[in-house]
Amino acid sequence: MTLLVHRMRASAWLLLLSLLLLAAGARAQSRYMTREGVVTFFSSSPVEDIEARSQQTAAILDLQTRQLAFTIPVKSFQFKRTLMQEHFNENYLESDRYPKATFTGKLTAVDAEALRNGGPQKVTAEGDLTIHGVTRHVQVPGTLELQNGRLVVHATFPVAPADYKIEIPALVRDHIAKIVSVRVAMSCETAGLPAAARP
Amino acid sequence: MLHFYSYGFRAAVMSIVGLLCVATAAAQDVPPPAAPDLLSDLERQTTDTLRRETVQATFKGTRIINGHSVETPGAGTLIFLISHRFGTLNSGAYNFFGLDQATIRLGLEYGLNDRLTVGVGRSSLEKTYDGFLKYRALRQTSGARPMPVSITLFASSAINTLRYTDGVDYTLPRRLTYTYQAMIARKFSPNLSVQLSPTVVHRNLVDTRQMHNDVVALGVAGRQKLSKRTALMLEYYYRLPTSEDPGTRNAIAAGFDIETGGHVFQLHVTNSQGMIEKHFMTQTYGNFFDGDIYFGFNVARNFTLKPRL
Secondary structure (H helix, E strand, C coil): HHHHHHHHHHHHHHHHHHHHHHHHHHHHCCCEEEEEEEEEEEEECCCCCEEEEEEEEEEEEEECEEEEEEEEEECCCEEEHHHHHHHHHHHHHCCCCCEEEEEEECCCCHHHHHCCCCCCCCEEEEEECCCCCCEEEEEEEEEEEEEEEEEEEEEEECCCCHHHHCCCCHCCEEEEEECEEEEEEEEEECCCHHHHCCC | HHHHHHHHHHHHHHHHHHHHHHHHHHHCCCCCCCHHHHHHHHHHCCCCCCCCECCCCCCCCCCCCCCCCCCCCCCEEEEEEEEEEEEEEEHHHHHHHHHEEEEEEEEEEEECCEEEEEEEEEEEEHEEECCCCCEEEEEECCCCCCCCCCEEEEEEEEECCCCCCCCCCCCCCHHEEEEEEEEEEEEECCCEEEEEEEEEEEEEECCCCCCCCCEEEEEEEEEEECCCEEEEEEEEEEEHHHHHCCCCCCCEEEEEEEECCEEEEEEEEEEECCCCCCCHCCCCCHHHHHHCEEEEEEEEEEEECCCCC
């Protein structure tokens, strides 16, 4: 009799525990994260094309709350030419003073059902883009797609260096486009634990 | 039996309580955290204070003024370097204050990789050819356990190819000079960089018994940026008293760097006519403060032979 009682007690605790885990799981599944997002930018001018790529973009997307945040270490951008990279960091982006570019905002609408059923989904993120210490409110169109449990994110949007107080000297003004095209491509995995719980 | 049921009841109650707990916990999560919180979450996870980052651009070019800097061209980059010195300022109006005269060095240097550079040059002074290897042994880093300085090692040899008519047999070894240098630099702030360069110049042949085959010197150089694209440069090579030749002086130089797209223009004044170690460390005769000042410039043009992307 007592043995049976103990078993019942144990099963009650097990139930509680599994429920707790389920809840944590349900929450975790809505959050996707990466630290290896790829951000490239292109500047096309009659004189020359400039291209740079960073593969160290970190991002969190929460499908439940539709919040998202990106952070890019500015120094992680690689250029074709070493001198361009040096100029980019030293003169244009001043990465010693402003080491990071960030975006924080909200997706306007996400059809979670359609996302689970597969196929890319067009979304718009609206929020604050901070580059070179200047924050501007922007709308960025992009696509979301679930592929094998990973959330694949693509976005392409224009950035005008002048909007972010990136000053370009007259001598090279013809070399750098007035509007630089930024492309984001990343594959985020489910964040196993709520971000705040990590040490 | 009743006992059993009561426990069963309790278990049921407990699981309901548990469910409620979970529900309330979940409910507390429902109000979405404000966007900056997500960003600060992300920042907390990605701001890795342990990550070491290389300090870039301690100096703008591979030269400070006459001497080399710790910088090397990156992998696959070729630099074409034109160095030029006019005559001395105090040579008078007849010589247009030195502008009538010119000493030039043309050089090429290529980054075999991000650390190792090979270079060649030809100076009009003594019709000298020089070749060098330059290796970045250490790079200054920030972050945890930072490396406080950058160290670049340099070795060169130079050959004087003048035709002599003084009857001395100038064999190949007698025409050769070797330079060994360690450059230790630190970028103290985005604006201020300082470099120390202990150097030994070995000459296989010297003109007189009083002269030294080995000249030991300590170079001290600094850069102070004045704006994003201009900087003030100072350079001084102090020779140990034990290796000073009669009539020669320590090389001193002051310069102004202007940076544009693919160029660095360096304008300077110095008491040295030569632009390689052998010349400015052992054959500087001018007294800077008496007006033996050579006005000159370095222009570096970078060519990317192997793009990195």
